[in-house]
Amino acid sequence: MPRVNRTFVLSLLIVSGSLFLLFQLYYYRKYVSKPGPQILSRTGHLTASDVQWQTVKTFLALAQHFRLPVFLVDTAALMLLSQDALRQRDWQGGGLHCRFLCTSRPVTSFALHANLWKYEPGFLLAAEEKGFELLELKGEDPRLASLDTLSGEEIPLHFLFRLHGYIIQVVFLYERSGNYLWHGALRLKSNMDRSFAPFKLLDYGHHAGAYDRPDLVLTVLDGLDVRVPRNISRFLSEQRHARFLECRYHDARNFLQLYPDDMSPAAVDFRRNAKSLLHLAAQTLAHLNIPFWLSSGTCLGWFRQCSVISYSHDVDVGIFIIDFRSDIIAAFRDAGLSLKHKFGKVEDSLELSFLSEDIKLDIFFFYEDGDIVWNGGTQAKSGRKFKYVFPRFSLCWTEFLELKVRIPCETLDYVMANYGTSWSVPVRAWDWKSSPSNVQENGVWPPSEWADLVQVY
């Protein structure tokens, strides 16, 4: 009878399901929730991962005791954790007890919000008592640097704790005025022990870095309470592109002594409006998830004088064409800007200009082509095309007008491509079709396509 069969099969399923659940529970209690590795392996020797786990455990206990809310920023460990979220790793074999923190690298890195660090001799003493050796790396406080003052004050940038050949790196993160977190580069002074740590293997410190404030969660990793970024894949991708360049305040000061800023009301007004336009552009593009960088005159202003060039009349940004989105025009309109012109097309020489009051925001789209990168220009009245060629570059963060913003890391090459070797001398009479060092004639748009490709509003 089919009805009886169905009931029977259902009951069988429920019973076997429950049994399997019980088995899983048992397995979980017995093998998984055990706090950390057994300290001695079967042969009675400490394995490398036992030592690493112990080192991290000792450090975390100290940090907790002294209320230092460090969080895990170790790229290898976070990678294991993010892969684990996608698929359970193989639980067999050596990785059973220390699956995330034992990375087979001799370094584990943590970060600490520097405002939570009070210079605490007790902490360092207690670390010493536990057997840690400490290398403390300091550097100048960039938050005090500006055009008016150059910083002299030293602040802690990195702590390296060493125990049993393992290094715990603590990266100090400082709040900067563009509402982001910054850490300094790790530079060894000549009297320091160059063999203290495998410095080349460190995730942090080869360069300064800039980060958005990460959302953190407290979790249990390998039996230890650890704070980690909530969105690990976002943090890891931020980490890969975190390199930060400070503005060259010293050179900017020298420049401004030679060529003092125009303090006329019109110039002061322009600089203020350019700042709010740049903030608006950054906000709009951030919503669209489109990376951009300072280009042309705005980039030169940052590089040369850490400020806006008063007579430049516009704000220039660059965007890689692969990051183009068709809703960009609507987004800027919603932000209160009006489209002034649209030249070219996605396949060739695209350029957008928006107006905010009387300042222009120029968005140049950049095309990658072998070992060069170029952007296009169009002369509205003639349909003539131009091409501006740059050597390839990567993107770094900087702070400009209280904004965390990208610039080409190879800024000097970029500026020199555009402005030649005399970039450091102000030029007021600038013709975008002939003045740039890197401009090339690039033909004419066919008149039949002008309606589409040469739009002026």
Ligand SMILES: *[C@@H]1O[C@H](CO)[C@@H](O)[C@H](O)[C@H]1NC(C)=O
């Ligand atoms: C994590 O960040 C990525 C990239 O920013 C995003 O695409 C993803 O939706 C985020 N995941 C969660 C769970 O918020």
